[in-house]
Amino acid sequence: MYAKHTADPDQATTPHPCESWPDDGRSFRETLDRIGDKWSVLVIGILSGGPLRFCALHRRVPGVSQRMLTLTLRHLERDGVVSRAVYAEVPPRVEYQLTPLGESLRAIVHALAQWVTDHHGEIESARDRYDAG
Amino acid sequence: MYAKHTADPDQATTPHPCESWPDDGRSFRETLDRIGDKWSVLVIGILSGGPLRFCALHRRVPGVSQRMLTLTLRHLERDGVVSRAVYAEVPPRVEYQLTPLGESLRAIVHALAQWVTDHHGEIESARDRYDAG
DNA sequence: CGGGATCCGTCGCGATACTG
DNA sequence: CAGTATCGCGACGGATCCCG
Numbered sequence: 105m106y107a108k109h110t111a112d113p114d115q116a117t118t119p120h121p122c123e124s125w126p127d128d129g130r131s132f133r134e135t136l137d138r139i140g141d142k143w144s145v146l147v148i149g150i151l152s153g154g155p156l157r158f159c160a161l162h163r164r165v166p167g168v169s170q171r172m173l174t175l176t177l178r179h180l181e182r183d184g185v186v187s188r189a190v191y192a193e194v195p196p197r198v199e200y201q202l203t204p205l206g207e208s209l210r211a212i213v214h215a216l217a218q219w220v221t222d223h224h225g226e227i228e229s230a231r232d233r234y235d236a237g
Numbered sequence: 238m239y240a241k242h243t244a245d246p247d248q249a250t251t252p253h254p255c256e257s258w259p260d261d262g263r264s265f266r267e268t269l270d271r272i273g274d275k276w277s278v279l280v281i282g283i284l285s286g287g288p289l290r291f292c293a294l295h296r297r298v299p300g301v302s303q304r305m306l307t308l309t310l311r312h313l314e315r316d317g318v319v320s321r322a323v324y325a326e327v328p329p330r331v332e333y334q335l336t337p338l339g340e341s342l343r344a345i346v347h348a349l350a351q352w353v354t355d356h357h358g359e360i361e362s363a364r365d366r367y368d369a370g
Numbered sequence: 371c372g373g374g375a376t377c378c379g380t381c382g383c384g385a386t387a388c389t390g
Numbered sequence: 391c392a393g394t395a396t397c398g399c400g401a402c403g404g405a406t407c408c409c410g
Contacts, residue, residue: 131357132279132350132353133279133300135353135356135357135360136278136279136349136353137275138360139349139353140273140274140275140278141273142270142273142402142403145269145273146265146266146269157371157372158371158372158373159371159372167266169403169404169405170372170373170404171373171374171403171404171405172402172403172404173373174372174373174374175402175403181367182363182364182367182368183360183363183364183367184359184360184362184363184364184366184367185360190372194371195371195372196371196372196410197371197372198371198372198373205356205359205360205363208352208356209352211348212345212348212349212352215344215345215348216269216272216345217265219341219342219345220264220265220268220269220272221265223268223338223341224264224267224268226317226338227268227271227316227317227318227338229317230315230316230317230338231315231316231317233317234314234315234317235315274382275382275383290391290392291391291392291393292391292392302383302384302385303392303393304383304384304385304393304394305382305383305384307392307393307394308382308383323392327391328391328392329390329391329392329393330391330392331391331392331393371410372409372410373408373409373410374407374408374409374410375406375407375408375409376405376406376407376408377404377405377406377407378403378404378405379402379403379404379405380401380402380403380404381399381400381401381402381403382399382400382401382402383398383399383400383401384397384398384399384400385396385397385398385399386395386396386397387394387395387396387397388393388394388395388396389392389393389394389395390391390392390393390394
């Protein structure tokens with residue numbers, strides 16, 4: 105809206121992609137919506153321990169429904185983050201595991217898990233303080 | 238709702254032998270729902286560049302409505318990630334900035350931003366491949 | 371066992387209008 | 391400038407049934 109007042113692109117004032125997102129955050133959003141949706145991070149974190157079958161995965165994400173787990177896995181598979189291996193056996197077996205692309209997310213997901221673990225108490229007390237005041 | 242047929246509160250007695258998660262994901266979810274919601278990461282990333290007023294923030298997250306920006310900021314404030322400073326002036330001025338807790342998220346948010354930037358192309362081609370096959 | 375299809379409630383989220 | 395209030399739609403997500 106207001107970016108017409110000068111011919112000079114304002115990229116000179118953006119040293120880090122974080123403070124002023126490239127593409128104004130739109131291309132970020134597309135990807136972020138996958139990584140940041142309700143279950144993706146949990147699934148990626150769990151799969152970082154090794155390949156798992158659907159049921160085992162389901163057991164380890166307590167709140168998720170089969171539908172959402174299926175959808176999450178489909179999205180992650182579409183984005184090339186997890187791979188799906190079907191073994192034509194009886195009973196049928198399907199194993200999911202991280203692709204190299206997914207592996208490259210491990211550090212971030214683990215850092216996030218660590219952060220949440222470390223600061224969960226702080227956040228809870230912050231909420232109490234906010235709700236009290 | 239359904240836990241009437243047994244005296245055992247199953248939600249607290251599931252010692253998941255989780256290989257990769259520090260907990261079973263419940264407390265993780267509570268916090269993750271805030272950090273991982275649609276706009277929080279973008280807002281935190283932008284605020285990592287320094288304090289900003291509401292309008293400036295709004296301008297830097299083009300897709301967000303004022304309503305969602307307000308709600309996001311309220312949630313982040315409640316969780317102690319963002320602080321809100323009101324200056325009783327005319328015109329009114331409100332500045333948002335990261336708290337120390339929020340600062341501790343900078344590295345993760347930045348890493349996430351970097352990852353998205355680095356792998357956005359991979360993900361797009363993965364999607365094309367998936368949609369084609 | 372894995373998961374697609376369907377029904378359906380909830381609410382996230384945007385658009386709009388109004389206040390201080 | 392910095393919000394709050396209200397409305398409404400569409401996506402999200404759970405429950406259920408059913409098939410390979």
